[in-house]
Structure formats: structure tokens, C-alpha cells
Amino acid sequence: MNRYLPLSLWCWWLLVGASVLAFWPGCGDRQAEHRGEELFQQNCATCHEAPNPELKKQPPKLEGLFQSKTLPSGALATDEQVRKTIIKGVGTMPAFDQRLSTEDVNDLLAYLHQLK
């Protein structure tokens, strides 16, 4: 018997397990949400989670952003609108087009959707 057989069997099962996990419903979403949360903490929380009386306008809290029909700006609460807001900025909120990639914004949206 090939002495490497047990090892190759283990590798095979490991591969099958990883594949099942990767395609398990919701697993990819949770990864995106997790990454989105990290991005949120690094890029958004500094303003949106910390009231700063020295700013002209207080950035709104973003909990329940997609539970409302409209965004704090009055625009419809759609993925497209939030994406545009993040990339181009709105009012005194700066543009993040040079800081966040398309994938980053997708992950942020995934996190914002589950933020209640």
C-alpha cells in the first residue's frame, strides 16, 4: 500500500470541506460583512460613531441605514446611492474614491445592510 495514501486522503477531505464551506449559503456574505466591519471601523467610525462638536455638520449614525426608505441626505436608501455617497462624498463628507476599491465598497455595503 502506498505510504502516502492516508495523507492524500486527508488532503482530499480537507479540500472537500473547504469547498463545501466556500459555497455554503451565507458564508461568503459573512466574510464580506466581517471585512466590511473592519473597513467601517477604519474609515467611517471616526466620524459616524464619534460626535465632534467642532465639525460644521454632525455625521449621522448609520445604524438601520437600509431599514429606512431614505438616507440622511434625503436620497433613496439604495445600494447605488450609498455607493455614490461613499465614492464621491456628500456635503462635508469627503470622497473615498482614492481610499476604497470597488470590492471594499461592496464589503462596506454588506456590513451596512446588517447594521441595525
Add this chain to the structure above:
Amino acid sequence: MDLKKLLYLGLGGAVLIAACQPGAKRYQLRGQVLDKNPATNEITVNHEAIPGFMSAMTMPYKVKDSAVVQEVEPGDKIAAEVVVAKNGNDYWLEDVRITDESGRKTTPVPAPAQRIAAGERVPNLPLINQDGKTIHLDDFKGKAVLMTFIYTRCPMPNFCPRLSSQFAKIHDDLEKIPDAYAKTHLLTVSFDPNYDTPPVLRHYGLAYLDNDASGFAQWDFASAAPSDLRKLADAFGLVYFEQGNQIAHSMDIVLISPQGRILKYWAADWTAAELEDALRTAATAPPGVQTVQTGRVQ
């Protein structure tokens, strides 16, 4: 009670007070020291992302313990606690530990610019404002000018957004006093000319002027050709350099007399009320009796 006991009691109390600062938030920082300034008790740190506080960047921090500023050197890698006061406007480093000294003094540090001294004339370099019009500092002769530097993409609330917000407050206050409004001018200069084109500056300015474009008559948002911008920044001691997809920079505010001479510099310690008072005083003081003040050296 003997002296030793008293000392221990005092120390214990101090630790307790420090640990129980109401509402202060604490974050772990890891990074490399790029510069230090014992005069202001600050060190500039190129640090990793601080979850919940800010992304990776280079910025100056005040240090509670002045001995730390004496001890650390550019190039040192450090770990520390960032303490953010409850109001979110004040932050500093505590518990600074040097984790690696092997890079000491080997890190290239941007050369500090030799800025124009108070009392000297300002350089008359061309700037392009939010309307695409070329302007010069000499255009504002006869008015006291308060000038600062920003970049519109700045995501740090205590840096450019704070500067513009507080300038907006000054603008709004002066607008209610026609005489002071006519004798003063605000100027915000972007050090990111490739991104901050006139339309971007106009859009940015309108957000701080409550969408009232008439405010541009008293507050210009401008940038300049990169070579002119560097000369201007050096003249006023502004330090800025690109770092990844953002710009690390110092905070500088300059007060210029109606005769076009430097009156005062501010770096970090200022309030809108203080700036407004200085601006109004400069605007109304008769020529020749302008008080030249020495600002804090960054």
C-alpha cells in the same frame, strides 16, 4: 503619615484618576516614530490601522509624559495607547514603549521647511481659485487674511474637516458684521492640486458655505501648480507628503496683515474665537501698529 506613604497615596490617586477619565476611549497604537518635537511635546508616528479610531497613517501626537519625547528617536518602533477624550477633540499618547530600536536614526524624515518669520512679507505666488481664476496674496492687500491648508479628501475629522468647519464658523460670524466682513478675507489652500481642481474646490467650499456661492467673495478655496505650491508650503512651514493613497501633513494657520506681512502662525492649539479675534484686530489696527506675534513652532 510619613512622606513615603504620602507619595504612594499620591501616585495611587494619580493612576486612579488617569485610569478613570470619564468617557475617555483607549486604543492600541503600533508604529514607527518619524519625528519628534520636544518644544511641543509631540512625536510624529507612522502607524498601523487603529481599529475604531483611524486607518493607517502618519500624524503628530501629543505625549503625556515629556520624558518619552526625550527618550524616543526617529526610526524607533513603538507601541502605545491613544487616549481620546470624551469630547473627541483631544487625544494623546500614553504608555509609550519602544519595541525596536534597530531602525533608529535611519528613517528618512521630511526636512522641516524654514518658514518666513513674523513681520516678513508673504510670497506673491499665483493660486487658482474655485472659479478657475488666478489670484495672488497681494490681491487681498488692505484686508487681513486668515489662511490655512487642507486637502478635500482628508478623512480625519480633527484635521482638514475641523479646519474648514472652524473657518466656516468664523465666516458665518463675520458675515453678521458688515464692517469686519469687508476688511477680512479667508483663504483655504489645497496641497492636493491634482485632485482638488477648481470644480472640486467649488463643491467643497459650497458645503461649508451652506450652498451660498456669494460667500466665495470673502472666502477663497484655491490650489496652485505643484511647484508653486511647494514654494508656498515651504514659505509658511507647511509639511506635506504623499503616503499611499493619502497625504500626511502638518496643520498650519497663518494671519497676514492688510499690508501683506506675516502676523502670526498657529499649529494645533487654537479656537475659532481666538482666530476670529486676531483677524478682526489685524483688520482694524492702523498700519504701522500691527502687533507681530511669534507663533508656536511646529
